[in-house]
Amino acid sequence: MKESVFRIKENRNIAPLTFLMVLEGDCAGMDRPGQFVNIKIEGFFLRRPISVCDIRDSELTLIYKTVGKGTLAMSGMKEGQELSLLTGLGNGYDITKAGEAPLLLGGGAGVPPLYLLARKLREEGKKVSVVLGFNRSEEIFFEKEFSDLGCDVTVTTVDGSAGVRGFVTDGMPEHYSYFYTCGPEPMLRAVKRATATSGQFSFEERMGCGFGACMGCTCRTVTGYKRICKDGPVLEKEEILWED
Amino acid sequence: MGRLSTMLCGAELDSPIIPASGTFGYGYEFAELYDINILGTFSFKGTTLEPRFGNPTPRIAEASSGMLNAVGLQNPGVDKVISEELPKLAKVFRKPVMANVSGFSVDEYVETCAKLDAQEQVGWLEVNISCPNVHGGGMSFGTSAASAAEVTREVKKVTSKPVIMKLSPNVTDITAIARACEEAGADGISLINTLMGMRLDIRRRRPVLANRTGGLSGPAVFPVALRMVWDVYEAVSIPVVGMGGVSSAEDVIEMMLAGATAVEIGSANLTDPYICRDITERLPELMDSLGIVDIKDIIGGAHNG
Numbered sequence: 001m002k003e004s005v006f007r008i009k010e011n012r013n014i015a016p017l018t019f020l021m022v023l024e025g026d027c028a029g030m031d032r033p034g035q036f037v038n039i040k041i042e043g044f045f046l047r048r049p050i051s052v053c054d055i056r057d058s059e060l061t062l063i064y065k066t067v068g069k070g071t072l073a074m075s076g077m078k079e080g081q082e083l084s085l086l087t088g089l090g091n092g093y094d095i096t097k098a099g100e101a102p103l104l105l106g107g108g109a110g111v112p113p114l115y116l117l118a119r120k121l122r123e124e125g126k127k128v129s130v131v132l133g134f135n136r137s138e139e140i141f142f143e144k145e146f147s148d149l150g151c152d153v154t155v156t157t158v159d160g161s162a163g164v165r166g167f168v169t170d171g172m173p174e175h176y177s178y179f180y181t182c183g184p185e186p187m188l189r190a191v192k193r194a195t196a197t198s199g200q201f202s203f204e205e206r207m208g209c210g211f212g213a214c215m216g217c218t219c220r221t222v223t224g225y226k227r228i229c230k231d232g233p234v235l236e237k238e239e240i241l242w243e244d
Numbered sequence: 245m246g247r248l249s250t251m252l253c254g255a256e257l258d259s260p261i262i263p264a265s266g267t268f269g270y271g272y273e274f275a276e277l278y279d280i281n282i283l284g285t286f287s288f289k290g291t292t293l294e295p296r297f298g299n300p301t302p303r304i305a306e307a308s309s310g311m312l313n314a315v316g317l318q319n320p321g322v323d324k325v326i327s328e329e330l331p332k333l334a335k336v337f338r339k340p341v342m343a344n345v346s347g348f349s350v351d352e353y354v355e356t357c358a359k360l361d362a363q364e365q366v367g368w369l370e371v372n373i374s375c376p377n378v379h380g381g382g383m384s385f386g387t388s389a390a391s392a393a394e395v396t397r398e399v400k401k402v403t404s405k406p407v408i409m410k411l412s413p414n415v416t417d418i419t420a421i422a423r424a425c426e427e428a429g430a431d432g433i434s435l436i437n438t439l440m441g442m443r444l445d446i447r448r449r450r451p452v453l454a455n456r457t458g459g460l461s462g463p464a465v466f467p468v469a470l471r472m473v474w475d476v477y478e479a480v481s482i483p484v485v486g487m488g489g490v491s492s493a494e495d496v497i498e499m500m501l502a503g504a505t506a507v508e509i510g511s512a513n514l515t516d517p518y519i520c521r522d523i524t525e526r527l528p529e530l531m532d533s534l535g536i537v538d539i540k541d542i543i544g545g546a547h548n549g
Contacts, residue, residue, distance in 0.1 A: 206302040209514035216304040
């Protein structure tokens with residue numbers, strides 16, 4: 001972890017309640033896909049944790065949904081504005097377990113961290129399938145970006161207005177070597193039920209610090225208590241205790 | 245002795261700055277960021293006799309100029325703290341550390357304190373009789389003078405290190421509790437723990453925190469904490485450790501002028517992990533501008549007349 005000041009290069013609406021922000025700054029030490037940054041927002045006490053969508057040299061891309069006052073304030077920020085970020089947070093996905101043909105499953109605001117993951121996997125020559133789940137066609141983003149990486153992309157919408165009607169689990173291919181997923185918890189549970197393959201899940205939780213100090217986001221696992229912010233947000237399927 | 249040194253219950257601190265329990269873990273995360281040996285000491289994560297998972301999540305909520313937490317004393321239990329955490333902690337922090345203890349019965353406080361008191365690394369025991377986030381323990385001992393005194397008296401019987409009682413602000417008269425602790429043999433008082441509060445999710449029409457209520461901390465509580473430090477300083481003659489929303493060098497000076505011998509910094513560590521380092525570095529310059537030579541000279545310095 002480190003604290004750095006980033007400058008906003010771009011901040012635009014890409015889908016309903018969904019924004020893409022490009023920041024310029026020191027991106028060293030956050031090379032694992034699935035990590036997150038914790039952003040100080042003027043007027044709010046707690047920082048806001050946002051997953052990393054992409055990193056290219058000194059450019060950091062975030063995609064975030066306006067779910068509360070903090071992210072709403074972010075959406076109004078202008079180009080050139082500076083932000084304090086804690087970077088390199090969380091364990092991130094372990095790409096060494098991918099096998100030859102990994103499957104990536106993202107739901108809504110869970111799609112962004114899969115982008116950097118897909119790019120890294122493609123750079124290693126993997127055959128990557130991606131299923132992106134949204135509620136309706138207007139909410140779809142990054143379908144083309146994943147295709148441009150050379151991924152085999154399937155889109156699902158709950159209302160059937162685009163792609164396969166249903167949830168990400170309705171768009172899953174038959175064969176894949178491993179899976180990586182991120183999305184709302186009901187989706188993660190559905191993914192767990194729908195597959196017999198091993199994989200990794202990325203979880204969301206309300207956090208205090210984001211770096212392991214406050215025990216605000218702890219969950220129980222097979223191997224003991226884990227802090228979503230520091231020991232997660234990515235957990236392996238076999239270690240997760242699904243509480244009902 | 246440097247300009248920042250202060251005496252806490254007979255032991256010298258190089259600096260009055262002490263990260264507060266529950267906001268600094270066992271120091272590891274912060275030791276990756278800066279040399280935490282610049283701190284006076286730090287109060288490690290609240291320890292109970294048995295391991296505790298704590299409360300269900302969400303445990304954290306935003307508030308105006310602050311936050312609510314309902315972590316609920318998650319910790320591995322005193323035996324594991326001694327066998328696993330203290331040896332690891334010794335690698336990143338060379339000074340005596342403050343052991344923060346909580347419990348659900350007087351016997352639990354006594355047993356946990358006795359075990360930690362025997363550890364060479366432990367310099368002080370901070371006995372938390374003020375956690376608002378556990379049921380049937382914690383704060384219930386700190387809201388009556390009689391039970392606060394009982395915990396103090398029994399812990400003192402089995403310990404040799406200074407015992408600092410950490411008080412709750414969720415009481416009618418905090419000075420009565422502080423006096424009761426002093427009379428029962430406490431070596432110091434630290435205050436304030438968090439103020440009990442809650443938030444509702446207006447869309448779901450239910451509490452944000454799974455525990456329903458939580459403890460409010462952060463800059464929002466600073467004036468409340470300062471007033472209580474002021475009052476307790478006047479009520480007792482043992483050292484007072486001030487805390488509650490401290491987030492700048494100016495706040496540290498203000499707390500000490502109100503009567504604090506040392507100052508704990510809590511939730512500010514969570515939003516700005518370098519805050520204790522930055523305050524420590526800024527203090528000498530601020531002291532110069534205020535005409536303060538040695539920081540210990542200003543303890544209670546606003547109580548003239």
